[in-house]
Amino acid sequence: MGFVKEFKEFAVKGNVxxxxxxxxxxxxxxKIVDSMVKDIIMPIAGVIVGPKxxxxxxxxxxxxxxxxxxxMSLEAxxxxxxxxxxWGSFVTSIIDFLIIALIIFMLVKAMNKLRxxxxxxxx
Numbered sequence: 351m352g353f354v355k356e357f358k359e360f361a362v363k364g365n366v367x368x369x370x371x372x373x374x375x376x377x378x379x380x381k382i383v384d385s386m387v388k389d390i391i392m393p394i395a396g397v398i399v400g401p402k403x404x405x406x407x408x409x410x411x412x413x414x415x416x417x418x419x420x421x422m423s424l425e426a427x428x429x430x431x432x433x434x435x436x437w438g439s440f441v442t443s444i445i446d447f448l449i450i451a452l453i454i455f456m457l458v459k460a461m462n463k464l465r466x467x468x469x470x471x472x473x
Contacts, residue, residue, distance in 0.1 A: 379450075379453075380450070383446060383449050383450050383453070384446060386449070387442060387445050387446050387449065388405070388442065391445060392404045392405055392442055392445075404438045404441070404442065405424065405438050405439055405442055406423050406424045406438060407424075407436075407437060407438030408424050408427060408434050408435060408436045408437060408438060408439075409434070409435040409437060410427065410432050410433070410434060410435075411432075411433040411434065411435050412432060412433035413430075413432050414430045414431025414432035414433070415430065415431040416429075416430040416431065416432075417430065418430050418432050418434075424436055424438070424439065
């Protein structure tokens with residue numbers, strides 16, 4: 351019976367609920383950042399790279415069963431069985447990470463600033 355009581359105390363503590371809320375908000379936030387990178391930043395970067403787009407930028411390191419034709423999308427090139435270096439997809443993932451890290455840094459910095467401004471508890 352002690353295990354059930356301990357688990358109940360653990361589950362209803364504020365930290366567990368805070369964690370659950372954080373995970374849910376984090377998942378939604380990840381979708382927003384992903385959309386911003388793929389729908390706003392990468393198309394602008396794609397103008398610089400060329401008409402096939404940034405996310406479809408890759409290098410063929412070795413031919414597979416079928417030839418990789420010029421202008422093929424990344425998925426189509428992977429479907430040929432060729433050895434593909436998908437550098438555009440990798441750079442997109444790095445940009446996703448950097449944006450998320452920057453926003454988390456700014457949130458933590460703001461929270462720390464708010465905590466500094468709180469009056470000290472009277473004991």
